Amino acid sequence: MTADGTPWFASAFDAHYPLMQTYEEAWTEVQAASVEALLDLPPGTRILDLCCGYGRHSQAWREGGHWTAGLDLSPPLLRRARAQAPSGRWVRGDMRRLPFRAGAFDAAALIFTSFGYFETRAEDESTLREIRRVLRPGGGLYLEMKNPDHLRRHLPPDSTVAIRQAQVTESSRIAPSPEGDRYEIRRLLRQPGQPERRYLYSMRLYRPEEIQESLRETGFGDMALFGDYQGSPASPALPRLIATARTH
Numbered sequence: 001m002t003a004d005g006t007p008w009f010a011s012a013f014d015a016h017y018p019l020m021q022t023y024e025e026a027w028t029e030v031q032a033a034s035v036e037a038l039l040d041l042p043p044g045t046r047i048l049d050l051c052c053g054y055g056r057h058s059q060a061w062r063e064g065g066h067w068t069a070g071l072d073l074s075p076p077l078l079r080r081a082r083a084q085a086p087s088g089r090w091v092r093g094d095m096r097r098l099p100f101r102a103g104a105f106d107a108a109a110l111i112f113t114s115f116g117y118f119e120t121r122a123e124d125e126s127t128l129r130e131i132r133r134v135l136r137p138g139g140g141l142y143l144e145m146k147n148p149d150h151l152r153r154h155l156p157p158d159s160t161v162a163i164r165q166a167q168v169t170e171s172s173r174i175a176p177s178p179e180g181d182r183y184e185i186r187r188l189l190r191q192p193g194q195p196e197r198r199y200l201y202s203m204r205l206y207r208p209e210e211i212q213e214s215l216r217e218t219g220f221g222d223m224a225l226f227g228d229y230q231g232s233p234a235s236p237a238l239p240r241l242i243a244t245a246r247t248h
Helices: 022-038 056-063 075-084 121-134 148-153 208-217
Strands: 046-050 067-072 090-092 105-110 135-146 159-163 166-175 182-190 197-204 220-226 240-247
Touching: 022 056, 022 135, 022 240, 046 056, 046 121, 056 067, 067 075, 075 090, 105 121, 121 135, 121 208, 135 148, 135 208, 208 220, 208 240
Parallel strands: 046 067, 046 105, 067 090, 105 135
Antiparallel strands: 135 240, 159 166, 166 182, 182 197, 220 240
């Protein structure tokens, strides 16, 4: 929660977010291809892009011959997605209550650490149940997270970088909570002639056995864990924890 009681994710992804995340662009094709490969998706797959932001993965999948729908909570990011791809399917909504019919999709993806935002593990599992509901039987889920073992040994140092005419100062930490450790990032954005803007990002860290348990409890099976986008086995030496699973 922010100081005024608003959930952090309701305000952190504003119109300035893409400016602070320019390095994401270089990973778009690699991430989109990873979902296709690790879920073994044939052309024409119906993909739900959760936390789609401004739609970079949806666009890559559409160009690859898939049918996509992007969902996000942020109006500014969805406006940018619509401006860049007017023919795309962009929906504002909460992952815990997906506005789609049962069985509407063949696959769903949460890319770039977009899972674990909510305060409780029960809310995260509500998200997984909703994803299961909107996937067809045998549909695939791709879930990317931080690897907590690797992160603890390689916590990013505080830094300040210049991006275009802006200056972004960032610090991160692992913070304990009653529901388990969380990875928190604080950012300060300075731009000429504009007031300073402060941002908080916070996500629950899942150990491999925890995410497998949550997937099993919410009706998924055929689970696999990977440590990078190329499909290497999950390992404390690798920075990512990517879970794939299928509905029964």
